[in-house]
Amino acid sequence: MSRRPYVREMPTTHWFLRQPRYLRYMAREVTCVFIGAYAVLLVIALARLAEGREAYEGFLRALGSTAGIAFQVVVLAFALYHTVSWFSVTPKAMPIQRGEEFVPGGVIIGAHYAGWIALSIVVLVLAGVL
Amino acid sequence: MPKSNKPIVWGLFAAGGTVTAFITPVLVVLTLLAAAGHVPDLLTYDRLHAFAAHWIGKAVLFGIVFLSLWHAAHRLRITLHDFGIRGDALVAVVVYLFAAAGSVASAVTLLRI
Structure with a gap:
């Protein structure tokens, strides 16, 4: 067979x-x-x-x-x-190690959101919207 | 020719993905405001022309356009395969040439301003 x-x-x-x-x-x-x-x-x-x-x-x-x-x-x-x-996917794409431990994914993602919001506000201010 | 040009291709894709993730939504908000008749100061002819006339402005605008195009081209190459389109060699040439053409066009345009 x-x-x-x-x-x-x-x-x-x-x-x-x-x-x-x-x-x-x-x-x-x-x-x-x-x-x-x-x-x-x-x-x-x-x-x-x-x-x-x-x-x-x-x-x-x-x-x-x-x-x-x-x-x-x-x-x-x-x-x-x-x-x-x-x-x-940033925690998977660029994991950050501190000593033995990896920085928790939520912290990396949260930092990106914070940076995104800050940059967006800066752009809106520079553009004269805010 | 290096053994593999994948790191360069992927590096630009990742850089473009990051830059567009951070900047594209707020740019669309600015152009939408202009479209709605509330043209932001920066998008008025005089201000934007002055911005593009400065080398920093040129670098920023070219960086955004180039990385957006490259990111889109590379991801489109992969996505077309996912949609069942084979012949990656041809697809790669077409999408990268398109990104290159757009980048060169924006560089030439910026140098004229």
Whole structure:
């Protein structure tokens, strides 16, 4: 009798729909599409800025269109998900050892959140919003 | 050519992931405010032009754009594989070229300001 190895069925294109944790992984990975799209928006913004006042102000008006606002709201949602998911793996990505003990993961994650909030406030102040 | 260029590729991905985690949400808030008609001081033409004219401003803006693009390109490469798309060699060339093109475009633009 020939050997019949067990081959686990795994669809190649939609495997991540099978389990919530796979879906969360995929959501985390897909944030890159929106980070990339927003970076492209920044490249366009710089190009308009270099063209002159009229071009740049036209760009700002385009940002305010329904499509522009919808795009940014979606980007903001994925950007926040990226931030949360990125911070949540920091204890694994860069564990910090103090003597014999490792610094607890919660402390590392908490420090990232504190730094994030502080930096966001600094940017808002520098930008003249706060 | 080094034995493996993975540390460089991954290092830039991680740097980009960290920078975007910290800065992208607040940047989107700033552009959303501008979109809603409450343009933050920094995003007015005169202020942003002055910021981009200074070498520190250029470095900050280029750093954000370059690392965002590289982070997105590298993660997209991995994610396309997860979506069942094979042919990593071609995918890698396309996504990294895209990131490089965007980075060069922003560098050239910044140098014109």
